[in-house]
Amino acid sequence: MFGLLCVLTRWISGLFEMSESLHRSLGLTDEEAEAIEKILNRPPNHLELAMYAVMWSEHCSYKSSRLHLRRLPTEAPWVLVGPGENAGVVDVGDGIAAAIRIESHNHPSAIEPYQGAATGVGGILRDIFTMGARPVAVMDSLRFGCPDDPRSRWIAEGVVSGISGYGNAVGVPTVGGETVFDETYAGNPLVNVLCLGLMPADRLVLGRASGEGNLAVLLGSSTGRDGIGGVSVLASASFGDEEREAEKRPSVQVGDPFEEKRLIEACLALLDAGLVVGIQDLGGAGLTCATSETASRGGVGMDVDVSAVPRREPGMEPFEVLTSESQERMLAIVSPDGLADALAICDRWDVQASVVGRVTDGGQLRVCEGLDGHVLGELPAASLHEDAPLYDRSRRPPVDWDEARADTADQLPPPGNVAADLLDLLADPSWVYRQYDHMLFCNTVVGPGGDATVLRLKHPATGLDTGRGLALTADGNHRWCAVDPRAGTAMTVAESVLNLACVGARPLALVNCLNFGNPEHPEIMWQFSEAVDGMAEACDAFGIPVVGGNVSLYNESNGYNIDPTPVIGLLGVIDSLTRIPPGLAWPDGGRVIVLGPGGTELSGSQWAAATAGHKRGVLPDLDYEQHRRVAGLVAGLVADDRLCAVHDISSGGLGVALAEMAAVSGVGFRGARINSHAELFSEAPSRVVAAVDPELLPEVEAAAAATGVAVARIGLASGDRFSIKGLLDLEMAAITDRWCSGTPVSTCQT
């Protein structure tokens, strides 16, 4: 506590020093400070400077990435709201719209894992119910350093507990995700949280203010000093030594899931009653962001009465109130006539509500002491967004790019013991998802642990079952993207498409969370640009619109940048959900086949990284036309109930896919015609493993032939051994023991 006070005092006193470098201490460059002066036609005061600093931070303004994100395809007939709003919204049929968003909370989680992850969940939920949708599912994509490093273990345990503690209590199920351990994340863990919400399609609301004289009502928690400068101090700079990281701890917010739960219910009730003109959550950059965004989107101005904001502690300065990132707050725009009813709804849910502002014409954001009182700061609301800097940062491929591409993993020495290498790649993630309520709302037909989560689709207003389903995945692969950010990102999108196919779904919309290193390094900016191009190419090829995204840069500590890690969230629909999709578990006697082309390339594979630390070479070719055929075939076979188990081939290749299916079902495998470790561990795309009832095998093979997809019979699910002729022979106990131990051994060997 003492340390916290010291840091806070230092930070605040720093702000009041009338020094040249005030803007720098707030994270603004000299050029940016000049631009602000030009906008205002005078030097900004402290409050104004603090407001620009948070809004022009990398986290809020996307100043390094905006230029590139424009290359992503964002349109389709079913897209109701594309990127740029709080969440993307798509029409999923039956009068239902789905809101989806993904966001990173990497930097806070590195410093304070429990609260960092917890407030990550809280923030993404608010983005969803801001649109008028009830949040129905959360997914998280987590990446940590090696589990044998105590600090990484502390972070992993803290993050999982934080998601569990907040997500379960707030009453939104965590239905899936991924957990990856790799030394690349030792200094910069990644915590990406995705949320899906549903609403009647006609209730869509946007975060904009309108109507001169309407009132801005602040709902929820009081405002404290937590999270001040979170976006600029924390999220938009690299990490140095541990002591300095500890000093940043006060910039991490503290979450209260009970407050959030009441806030969700109160806001949805306000929307049901038609009492709000617009609504906006308070996240990064707090009140500054919420007031200026609603005003500038609506083409209006706003007077903000800083003295009316309920505070947690005395003595807070106006700039602290305006930039605090205290959690569980929303800003609702309400007409004066509706105010009494709105306040009554808030009272029912014990949600604090205070009028803190008034919509004005003219576009100026004025911060006052009392609504008609002394003006503390005044600036054009839109200038915080539209005039934010836009950088085309220099880019170049790594100097050893050609050399790296020539160094393929196919040249690595073959394993001495194939079985041992396979065992080292296995890990059961259930220790993570058992801690999450993944069943709430009784929609979860396929929960965590499958290729994709499957949810029943019920109408959010009537509760009526539509007989259809939604499918959802969150996936990334940093090894592929380290080898080739462009092709690796395209392969990640392709894998997500195949994940959906494995549960019988077709893709509808994509969201992305782009986690990269320091954009001021040209190699990192090149990775980013390449990844965007790879994603655009794949989305175009599959006809999937990108409806939202989040960029997390500066994932650098002590000069080390993480592997490029674009995480893809993909939403799909199942047109008829009448039975539980086959899943990974195969029955004794199932004939095991591979659908899709063969593959032997090892570059980018988990095996190459795990056994030799190898992340170079050239990724296997992705043939979009072939991939579409495979995905279509698999989705059709699943829909027609022709497969008794199915699993896509990705991390760890065919070997890990087979071992996971055996481990989950407790039934062994006798295989043949897998001729080498390269065939076993290659992560070549467009392939799935399936188990088929022997009587249905000819029919399945005929269906494959009709669509031009190769089929290979590779064995039989049976017995208590896991064996592949000429390659390995293990007792099933060895597989299940290794699987149940929870974390992979060798991805983290150095």
Add this chain to the structure above:
Amino acid sequence: MTAKVGVVVFPGSNCEHDVVEAVDAIGGTGELLWHKDCHLGDVDAVVLPGGFAHGDYLRTGAMARFSPIMAAVACFARDGGPVVGICNGFQILTEAQMLPGALYKNQGLRFLCQPTMLEVESTSSVLTRELVRGDQLNIPINHFEGNYICSDKTLAELRDNNRIVLTYMDNPNGATADIAGICSEGGNVVGLMPHPERAAHPLLGSTDGALLLKGLISGD
């Protein structure tokens, strides 16, 4: 006439709609009741659903027992009305001393959301009256504080009076005597940690929970 089941909503409850959906699906009528109300209306049974009433701050169920509606629930129970507490509802019933014992943190000190296999120990409760002793049910749990604990004297009383309703076949949380659910002396007040409403639709992998809820609406 269909049985009307009142489902109490505390701030922080989150399973109320799931219970209503499950009750409706088996032919009953679920109706939400607000925790600040003082009357139950004309309901035939009451469910205290799962969730985190009042954030579970202080202690699970510790504040919810003081909600105005709890006096009406206690009165309804005294008159023999069926009252079922699921998960957080069970915790509230123990805090309100409508059922004996308490729910501690799980033995492994972790939240657990997973399927469990249960065995019916007693059919003298409103939930199990349609079942047979020894029936095995697949119903999931979802809790951090589900480790049932009570004094030896209470345990003996529960055993002697057939008040242990459900036990875990593979105890996940360290509960005393594998207890997953207990009932009052009259069998009309039941508390259980597993969530029957989460096992009431074929697409959710089990419909065993519906068997319990059918008992609740079958009436006498």
